[in-house]
Amino acid sequence: MENDLEENESLYDLTEKNPDRSLNLAIILRALLDLSKPKVDNENVETSLLRDQANAWVFASIGVTCENFTYTCELAGVDPNTIRTFAIKAVTVKDNSDIRKKLNSFL
Numbered sequence: 001m002e003n004d005l006e007e008n009e010s011l012y013d014l015t016e017k018n019p020d021r022s023l024n025l026a027i028i029l030r031a032l033l034d035l036s037k038p039k040v041d042n043e044n045v046e047t048s049l050l051r052d053q054a055n056a057w058v059f060a061s062i063g064v065t066c067e068n069f070t071y072t073c074e075l076a077g078v079d080p081n082t083i084r085t086f087a088i089k090a091v092t093v094k095d096n097s098d099i100r101k102k103l104n105s106f107l
Contacts, residue, residue, distance in 0.1 A: 020075055021075065024076035025078070027076075028076055028078065028083060029103050031058055032054070032083075032086070032090060032103055033100060033103050033104065034050040034051055034054035035054035035058060035087055035090065035091060036087075036090040036091055036096050036099060036100055036103070037050075037051055037100075039051075058083065058087050059084065090103075
């Protein structure tokens with residue numbers, strides 16, 4: 001049986017790398033993490049601000065913010081509505097720790 005991999009190559013080495021797509025996916029993942037961070041008593045102002053900004057960016061329905069979110073999703077190769085549906089689930093589920101762990105694993 002012939003091996004298609006060179007001696008020092010991995011499957012990762014053979015995959016197509018797209019830094020623009022990776023960057024935009026990271027932006028979306030960061031927004032989802034900020035958005036889904038549970039509120040706690042005495043949290044700092046920055047955490048609350050990041051959550052509010054992520055919420056505004058993901059759920060904007062008109063204007064430049066909405067266009068920016070849509071464009072970022074297009075560059076990342078994901079559907080904006082799919083991301084919004086996922087975001088709704090991430091913020092409405094009682095315990096989103098599993099969701100947040102999965103998101104963190106991508107970053």
